[in-house]
Amino acid sequence: MNKVKKITGMALFLPVFCMLLVMLVNVIYDAANGNFAFNFFTISVRNGILYGRLIDILNRGSEIAILAIGMTLVVSSSAGTDISVGSVMSLSASFCCMLLAGYGVASASTLAMPLFLGVLGGILMGCVCGAFNGFLVAYLNVQPMVATLILFSAARAIGLLLCNNVIVYVRNDSFGFFGSFLGPVPTPIVIAALCILVISLLLRYTALGLYIQSVGINKKASRIAGLNSEKIIFLCYIVCGLCAGIAGIVASSRITSADSNNIGLNFELDAILAVALGGNSLGGGKFRLAGSIIGAYTIQAITTTLYALGVSTEQAPVYKAIVVIIIVTIQAPPFKAFMKRMSDKRQLSKGGAAV
Amino acid sequence: MKNKKLNSNTLLLIITIVLFFVMYAAGCIVYSDKGFGNIQTFLNLLINNAGLLCVTCGMTCIMLTGGIDISVGSLIALDCMILAVGMEHWGMSAPVLCIIVLLIGIVFGMVQGFCVGYLKIQPFIVTMAGMFFGRGMTAVISTNQVSISNEWFVKLANTKIELPFGAYTNNKGALQIPFVRLTVVVALIVLVVIFLMLRYTKFGRSLYAVGGNEQSAVMMGLNVPMTKLKAYVLSSFLCSIGGICFCLNTMSGNVQQATGLEMDAISSSVIGGTLLTGGVGNVIGSFFGVMINGTISTLVKTNGKLLSSWSNIAVAALLCFFIVLQSVFAKIKEKK
Structure with a gap:
């Protein structure tokens, strides 16, 4: 009894348990269908590219994982959710594609400007959106959900305007790189891993993580303790915007175009869900980044499993x-x-x- | 002190109302050649937004308690789909289906209200699950677009209630009698009932009390979880009424129907002066919020050259303006 309590009381029990449950369902399904029972876990190399359902989940879940990083910080520091991330993803993608293709060009095979400038522009756009949200929440004391509601409805529309109301295609291999393969590994996995690494190192080796949690637990007390609460919340929203920008570029690179209406659709919900599933309280305060990331991949695993089951x-x-x-x-x-x-x-x- | 508080809120309401009239007057002047000044254009505004008005009334009630309901759009899609498939494929009679839809609304609200009130889960998460569920169930029922050709329903949708005044001649010289649809009457009745309820009934006042300060509400002896549950039931019920109105307008069921309607409802409420922290707001403001929302999209449509995304941007900019205004007022009040 005590042992059970010890395990269920562990910090990452919930997300890991869900993940295992999903895997179990997969194994049972494969076995029932007469396939090799551990089909889910097999990873093979075909044409020099990694292949397998796990890889697929890691690949497709990259955007949610990247978004979940930013969302965790926002939820922790401001006790509210950023519902604009999906729209901001779409805006970043549109801006990036517009820069690369040139304004008003619907389909370009040669880039109008160097690749890194376009990508940087897209990511910066994400940061600007994050800063806008952060300004409203941190300095004007607007409820996070209402503040982000503005960009939730506007960002996608602005993206459409930037693209002149059409889907802009950038048919260039160098742009497609972010959504394809780096050697045998899909690039999105690498990008997500890099983001996770950078943020977790930042949180581990600086006091930032502690500051964010203390602001989330009690904003006024942290202020009295000498923390600049507003600045920390502002920073969290910028990071969230940055993550949304990166996710947007990955998503648009996958389809080498900026489909403003569909990129990032409902991703904000998945990202929030990932945070909740990771065992983090949506009321702010303490957070575990690892939980959110496992949560993100669990959601993708659930989605992939559902599709595999024919839903x-x-x-x-x-x-x-x-x-x-x-x-x-x-x-x-x-x-x-x-x-x-x-x-x-x-x-x-x-x-x-x-x- | 109390007087001051009332003043800043009334001021917001006045700004909203003035803004609506200014916007509408500007539309009349700029697009007078396109018939924007006709009384029918205004009535069409009511006709097109009747469903949204019902939903916004419910949303305002929930926002008064400090909650939020983002499941309304998908609940409307579910309602429309049940109505459409029920009439066309299951061969059920239209009045029975309307009652079933209203019952589904009540049950939907009860489950959400229970989770929010008694289990104390964040409203956003609960209604997000509700949103997934509603949209998914719509797809389970049918993924095709189903058009309604039921006789009773078509008759209901085509009923014109002609106004006794305001007849005018159109560009072609024919006499036009202004009319409204049945949905407008329903929406206006809902508006009046909710207005009276919020102002004069015990339940209405307890909504304000719960949103204003939950702990004092508990100490006053109010049953807070029950009040919240009732608020969610009310919202989902009104949403179902809105769903029927919506269906009378579109005459079809479709998985993608009413996507983003929850955001329209929330932004209308906020523009109308309802605070998301709860405790402040009324449905008159929400009514003008809906009207402003509708006017913007009508203006963009009348222009014809602008992309439709401009209306989204305009509403968002307006939302931003009101939010900043609210927070400035709050800051001023704090300083005093």
Whole structure:
């Protein structure tokens, strides 16, 4: 009993447990269909490229993982969610493609400017959006959800304007690099890994992580303790925008175009879900980056598994919704209190029997 | 002190109302040759936004308690799909289906309200799950676009209620009698009922109390979880009424229907002076918020040359303006 409690009480229990559950479902499904039971885990090399369902999940989950990093910081510092990340992704992608193709050009095979300038422009656009959100939240004390609601509806529309209301194609291999392969490994995986590495090193070797948590737990107290609370929240939103920009470039590079209407659609929800699934409280304060990242890949694993089970793209949300409700119910304080009461009662009756 | 607080909120409401009239007047002057000044254009504004108005009333009630409901758009899609598929493929009668849709709204709201009120889960997460669920269930029922050709429903949708005044001659010289649809009447009734409820009933006042300060509400002896649950039931119920209005306008069911409607409803409420922190706002402001939203998109459509994304940007800019204004007022109040 104590051992079970020890394991369930562990910090990363929930996300890891969900991940294992998804894997189990996959194994059972494969076995039931007469395939090799561990099909899910096999990784092979075909044409010099890594191949396998795990790789696919890691690859497709890159954007959510990158977004989840920024979202974790925002949730932790300001106790609110940034719902504009999906739209900002789309705007960054549009801006980047517009720079690369030239304004008003619908399809370009030669780049109008050096690749890194275009990509940098896209990422900077993300930062600017993040700064806008951060300014509203940190300095004007606007509720995070309302503040980000502005860009949620505007960013996608601005992206459409930048692209002159068409889908801009950049048919150039150098731009497609971010969505294709670096040697045998898909580039998005590498980019996501780099982002995770940089942020986690930053949090580990500077006091930033501590500052963010303390601002999230009590903004006023941190202010009195000498922290510039506003600046820290502002910074978190910029990082979130930066992550959205990077994710946007990866997403548009995959399809070598800027599809303003569809890039990043509903990604904000996945990113928020990843944070919640990672065992982080959406009320701010303490956070675990590792949890969010495992959460992000778990969501992608759920999505991929659902598709493998033959659920259509449009029907998949039903199952996602059920998963969300179960997870948040388990995390809810009243539910925990209820479970504790139950176990207390059980122990009480046991003790009574012994006497 | 209390007087001051009322003043800044009333000021916001007045700004909203003035803005609407200025915007509309500007439209009348600039696009007078395109018939913008006709009374029917204004009535069309009401007709097109009847569904949104119902939804926004519900949204305002929830926002008063400090919550949020982002599931409304997908609930409307679900309602429309049930109505469309029910009439066309299951062969059920239209009135029965309308009642079923309203019941689904109540159950939907009960589940969400229970999670928010009793399990104390963040409203955003709960209704996000609701949004996934609604949209997904719509796809489970049917992924095709289903058009409605039910006789009773078509008759209902085509009912014109002609106004006794304001007849005018159009460009071609024919006499036009201004009319509204049934949906407008429903939406206006909803608006009046909610206005009276918020002002004069115990439930309405407790919504303000819960949103203003939850702890004092508990100490006053209010049943906070129950009030929240009721608010969500009310919102989903109104949303279902809005769904039927919406369906009467579009006459079809479609998975992608009403995407982003929740954001329209929220922005209308905020423009109308409702604070997302709860406790402040009323439905009159929300009404003008919806009207401003509708006017902007009508203006963009009437222009004809502008891309439709401009209306999104304009609404967002307006939202930004009001949010900044609210926060400035709050800062001024703090200093005093």
